[in-house]
Amino acid sequence: MKDVTCVSSTPLALGRSQEQPALPSMPIVFLHYDFFEDQLNITCSATARPAPVVSWKVAGSGLENSTESVLHPNGTTSVTSILRVKDAKSQVGKEVICQVLHLGAVTEYKEVLNKGFWFSIPLLLSIVSLIILLVLISILLYWKCHRNQDRAFHKPDAHVRGYEIVQYDHSLNSTSYVTLP
Structure with a gap:
């Protein structure tokens, strides 16, 4: 490592700075995807010093790309690129490639899009x-069928014979006669 001389109006102890120069760092890359209804979001994020450049290699149409950069206090920069695919079904089973350009070298990160x-x-x-409608109809039919069976079993039969009403109660096995005035 080289010694760095610092010119300052404030006197330094030994005339040399204690800080290290910023060294390049290899990119740290995250690639993932999420399905949401009929849309697919693919995110590629790379953090490095100096700032990396993120691009995509994807076949298809209906693609939107947005990129944002964040500078961190340690001198690294995070570049996040989000690729939005309108027709997600067309991309299932296909390979998506996130390309990260850093210090003249391009590294490709590949992902095959699977949706169970x-x-x-x-x-x-x-x-x-x-399903809810079918369950409700089944319950209604079951209730109606048992209600009619209960009425037939517990309701006495009645018919008019001349001026007499004859009632037969099935549950009691008895007959009663009522004479009308």
Whole structure:
């Protein structure tokens, strides 16, 4: 390491600075993706000194890219690039490459986009609503069927014979007669 001489209006103890010059650092890269309904967000973040440049190699259309940089107190810079894919289904199973350019060298970070079970929120809501509707209809039919059976069993049969009402109570196995005036 070279000695660094510092010119200052404040006298130094030995005339030399105790600080180290900023050394380049290799980039630390994170690559991940998230599915949200029918949209896919792929994030590539690289932190290094000097600031790295992040770019993408992706096949397809309907892509939007946004990049932001943050300078840290230790002299490193984090560059985060977010790639938004409108038609996420078209990218499932395909490879996405994040390229990081740092000190003249390009390093590629690859990820294959996998989505276990593909569904959308509207489809899921439709299926749940249909299941709830079928359960309610089943409960209603069951209740109505048992209600009619209970009425037939407990309701006495009644019919008019001349001026007499004849009632037969099935639950008591008895017949009663009422004469009308």
